[in-house]
Amino acid sequence: MTNTYSAPLNAVRIENNRLHASEIKHVTSPNTSGEFPRNLPDTLVIHFTGGSSASSSVDYMLKPKSKVSAHLVIGRNGEVTQLLPFNVIAWHAGQSSFAGRKQFNNYAIGIELDNAGQLDIDENGEYVSWFGKRYHPDDVFVESSHSSSKDRSGLKNNSDLQENLSAHSSTYWHRYSEVQLQRTFDLCRLLCNTYHINYVLGHEEISPGRKFDPGPAFPLRQLRRYLIPVRIDNHPLSEN
Numbered sequence: 001m002t003n004t005y006s007a008p009l010n011a012v013r014i015e016n017n018r019l020h021a022s023e024i025k026h027v028t029s030p031n032t033s034g035e036f037p038r039n040l041p042d043t044l045v046i047h048f049t050g051g052s053s054a055s056s057s058v059d060y061m062l063k064p065k066s067k068v069s070a071h072l073v074i075g076r077n078g079e080v081t082q083l084l085p086f087n088v089i090a091w092h093a094g095q096s097s098f099a100g101r102k103q104f105n106n107y108a109i110g111i112e113l114d115n116a117g118q119l120d121i122d123e124n125g126e127y128v129s130w131f132g133k134r135y136h137p138d139d140v141f142v143e144s145s146h147s148s149s150k151d152r153s154g155l156k157n158n159s160d161l162q163e164n165l166s167a168h169s170s171t172y173w174h175r176y177s178e179v180q181l182q183r184t185f186d187l188c189r190l191l192c193n194t195y196h197i198n199y200v201l202g203h204e205e206i207s208p209g210r211k212f213d214p215g216p217a218f219p220l221r222q223l224r225r226y227l228i229p230v231r232i233d234n235h236p237l238s239e240n
Contacts, residue, residue, distance in 0.1 A: 045093055070083060143173065
């Protein structure tokens with residue numbers, strides 16, 4: 001995997017709070033609380049789906065009974081589905097807090113990446129997800145107890161998560177695909193250029209101990225560095 005992500009941006013644009021490009025799919029989730037108040041959203045929250053495919057995650061978020069939604073789902077092949085316009089509140093953050101604010105559904109655009117999340121090792125030494133799919137070692141990210149969430153994110157607001165992960169000798173996570181990361185970085189830059197985004201956060205940072213996405217396989221710190229040029233110096237997007 002390379003160390004920088006620079007997918008072409010000029011083919012994708014935002015009009016009327018929706019992405020426009022030939023490869024963008026649009027569906028509409030019923031799970032929303034209406035429009036954001038004025039001057040919002042100001043945050044991007046990155047998630048992994050923890051599911052078996054992008055399409056299954058999209059289907060789940062289209063069901064009223066799920067009470068879950070996000071603005072975007074990004075597949076492993078870079079395919080993007082938009083479920084709600086960016087001026088509308090989605091239900092992705094749940095119980096959450098950061099920098100003195102709570103209930104981040106009310107502040108944030110939710111971006112879901114198709115990824116199985118944390119993996120286990122079975123009796124045959126194979127990596128397996130909670131839904132039974134097995135993964136090649138090349139698709140597995142290994143985090144040792146010497147790694148920390150501070151190293152990954154650059155933020156200091158997640159001590160609960162650090163303690164949880166360091167309690168194990170190693171944890172195993174589904175890797176994100178290269179094209180998926182490229183598309184995520186590119187779309188986050190487009191969103192930062194369109195909306196006044198103050199924070200780019202992982203779900204684990206706003207719900208420490210309760211949620212662990214996007215997990216150590218996602219280069220969150222690198223994403224923030226990539227986005228700093230679109231903001232002024234000493235802006236909250238820069239590392240603390």
